[in-house]
Amino acid sequence: MAEIRLDSIRHSYEDRPSSDADYALKHVDLTWNDGGAYALLGPSGCGKSTLLNIISGLLIPTEGDVLFDGRSVFHMAPGERNIAQVFQFPVVYDTMTVYRNLAFPLRNRGMDRGEIDRRVRETARMLGLEDSLDRRAAGLTADNKQKISLARGLVRSDVNVIMFDEPLTVIDPHLKWQLRAQLKKLHQRYSFTMIYVTHDQTEALTFADRIVVMHEGEVVQIGTSEDLFERPQHTFVGHFIGSPGMNLFPCEARDDGAWIDGRRIPLDSPPPVRPKGAVELGVRPEFIRFDNDGVAVEVRNVADIGRYRIVDALLGEHPFKIYCPEDMEIPSADPRVVFDPRHASIYVDGWRAEGDL
Amino acid sequence: MTIKLENISLRRGGVEFLGEVSLDIERGGFNILLGPTLSGKTTILRTMAGLEKPDSGRILENGRDVTNVPVQKRDVAMVYQQFINYPSMTVFENIASPLRVARTSRGDIERRVRDVAELLKIEDMLDRRPVALSGGQQQRVALARALVKRAGLVLLDEPLANLDYKLREELRNELPRLFEDSGSTVVYATAEPAEALMLGGRTATLHQGRITQFGVTHEVFRDPVDLTTARIFSDPPLNVADIVKRGGEFSIADTITWPAGDAHASLPDGGYRLGFRPHHLSLGRGDRHAINLEGTVEIAEISGSETFVHLDVGSHLWVSQSHGVHRLDVGQTVSVSVDPGRFILFAPDGGRIVEERGAHG
Numbered sequence: 164m165a166e167i168r169l170d171s172i173r174h175s176y177e178d179r180p181s182s183d184a185d186y187a188l189k190h191v192d193l194t195w196n197d198g199g200a201y202a203l204l205g206p207s208g209c210g211k212s213t214l215l216n217i218i219s220g221l222l223i224p225t226e227g228d229v230l231f232d233g234r235s236v237f238h239m240a241p242g243e244r245n246i247a248q249v250f251q252f253p254v255v256y257d258t259m260t261v262y263r264n265l266a267f268p269l270r271n272r273g274m275d276r277g278e279i280d281r282r283v284r285e286t287a288r289m290l291g292l293e294d295s296l297d298r299r300a301a302g303l304t305a306d307n308k309q310k311i312s313l314a315r316g317l318v319r320s321d322v323n324v325i326m327f328d329e330p331l332t333v334i335d336p337h338l339k340w341q342l343r344a345q346l347k348k349l350h351q352r353y354s355f356t357m358i359y360v361t362h363d364q365t366e367a368l369t370f371a372d373r374i375v376v377m378h379e380g381e382v383v384q385i386g387t388s389e390d391l392f393e394r395p396q397h398t399f400v401g402h403f404i405g406s407p408g409m410n411l412f413p414c415e416a417r418d419d420g421a422w423i424d425g426r427r428i429p430l431d432s433p434p435p436v437r438p439k440g441a442v443e444l445g446v447r448p449e450f451i452r453f454d455n456d457g458v459a460v461e462v463r464n465v466a467d468i469g470r471y472r473i474v475d476a477l478l479g480e481h482p483f484k485i486y487c488p489e490d491m492e493i494p495s496a497d498p499r500v501v502f503d504p505r506h507a508s509i510y511v512d513g514w515r516a517e518g519d520l
Numbered sequence: 521m522t523i524k525l526e527n528i529s530l531r532r533g534g535v536e537f538l539g540e541v542s543l544d545i546e547r548g549g550f551n552i553l554l555g556p557t558l559s560g561k562t563t564i565l566r567t568m569a570g571l572e573k574p575d576s577g578r579i580l581e582n583g584r585d586v587t588n589v590p591v592q593k594r595d596v597a598m599v600y601q602q603f604i605n606y607p608s609m610t611v612f613e614n615i616a617s618p619l620r621v622a623r624t625s626r627g628d629i630e631r632r633v634r635d636v637a638e639l640l641k642i643e644d645m646l647d648r649r650p651v652a653l654s655g656g657q658q659q660r661v662a663l664a665r666a667l668v669k670r671a672g673l674v675l676l677d678e679p680l681a682n683l684d685y686k687l688r689e690e691l692r693n694e695l696p697r698l699f700e701d702s703g704s705t706v707v708y709a710t711a712e713p714a715e716a717l718m719l720g721g722r723t724a725t726l727h728q729g730r731i732t733q734f735g736v737t738h739e740v741f742r743d744p745v746d747l748t749t750a751r752i753f754s755d756p757p758l759n760v761a762d763i764v765k766r767g768g769e770f771s772i773a774d775t776i777t778w779p780a781g782d783a784h785a786s787l788p789d790g791g792y793r794l795g796f797r798p799h800h801l802s803l804g805r806g807d808r809h810a811i812n813l814e815g816t817v818e819i820a821e822i823s824g825s826e827t828f829v830h831l832d833v834g835s836h837l838w839v840s841q842s843h844g845v846h847r848l849d850v851g852q853t854v855s856v857s858v859d860p861g862r863f864i865l866f867a868p869d870g871g872r873i874v875e876e877r878g879a880h881g
Contacts, residue, residue: 206684207654335556335557335711336711336713336755337751337757340755340757340839344818348819348850351819351850362685363685364685364823365685368824369823369828387822388823388845389824389845391824392823392825402686403686405824405825407689408686466720467717467738470797470799488843
């Protein structure tokens, strides 16, 4: 497969874009390594589909270039870029057998019978479809149909990258687990370059080795699932990843910690000195625990989610949430909490502040 | 209103969609139909709405038989997975449309549309057309139209399935509250166990056109009446195993054994099935009550705050869900443990085996 580089891509759907607001993609510089499993994560309208269409060649970017293994594919039509794509809805010929579904793209290229047979069987084996080759596609479940869609793309040997666009949308929760695990195994065994586009954090975080988070036409963070969870670089990442998302408190940053309405919250790394802009303290519900030595809070509501509870609380006048596992007690009187100092960070104008500003 | 289904069966083209469905729904509650695709959720909603006529059985609204009353004459509103709005009308007119049909006075329409728009935070968009709105906003318009009607029964068919994850989270929090104030009876269909738990209320689990259990959502989750219900109401999937009781001991494949304890002491010897949830299968060795096992890692998925490890444990494919990040290689052997107190025991036919009273703390 190939390394894919997006070189200074900007894209606008306007004829004469003038300001940044006219750009669906403001500025994207990205390299997807050969053999990497990536997710492109963001809400609808963040620009992820635009980016996907630029890689596949359905869209020509306003500025910048796309390179596969260092060679520009700018002038290549989508069909010439050799990309296997899997969409929300399976692309399968219901009346054909699984075998013919897989053979179809090769026959169209005039490949000889023996070679077609070899490729079809090899691809079917890869995806665990070898026992269904003689079955008609119509009778298969949604997850198997998605596997056929993938197999139809993979059966060509010259594939540069596999791109998935919300591939589990129509799959039931139980089958989602299976199909996602199979995709991940496929990646570990064959080292395909995979790009998985989704708005679903669980899918992105569990599938990919590296996740690219997009927000309003920009990449706000690239990292592993731990990076995004433990060190969100932007409040958007804190909010979008995690259920519920990261708590934010307007605060004052001083040498001895963050001050929220006259209450001191100790931090591991000293906050930046006199930051300019909107200063907030960000801490995830998972990194707050009840502790008699902490700051006093008011518990407003406890929602039981089955294997854990979400506590809705107030610190001064600021609402926030605490993640409370099965075995953690919620005090009935004078509840106090401690923020894990390693996981509480100062954000200035939305961006995580590190060191002095 | 109260709504009652009595032994509803429905077949179409030789295929059974509903078999002997009975359901007794109280006034003003939030009720969830939980089950996978084709389990009968949508068919039940359509039957409740009067869009499908059952082959047998009765539907009672407030005790009155409405089985043969067409949809136009039912006091019902429905919201679908696809946002359905009139594209040529403004948001205001979209929301007002059921009131116009009902010939509500102009002043009343104005007031009720604005009230409901405010509740759903779309009051600034009333002059726009639906196409200019995001998916989440469009679904809010559809919800507003269902709310403004003040129907006695509101049916929601996976209304959040087409929305972004975060929007879903937001609306999930709001929905029970919105309908609590409206006084309507709500029936909400979903395929997602986590969604049912977050919405609360009461849940009916569905399997192949039949209701397996109906009760308070958290009680159905904690105390499933059978293996099918436990499986429907588990995400990640429930871990299961066939077990044997011999003397005072249970065993899996003769290799893993644990004492039956007082709770199951009088249970006859023979084959049983057990289920336990992935978050009760912990990585590492457990305390003295725990059963320690070894498994081979099939795949490890890390979600940031949690790790899901798919394991082969003595040829059972189980999932362990644990807090924190645990990097594990495919094929690696790991020790895992589970507290037998977490096991849910079933008869070979899947029926729940209830512990003897007072035997367990």
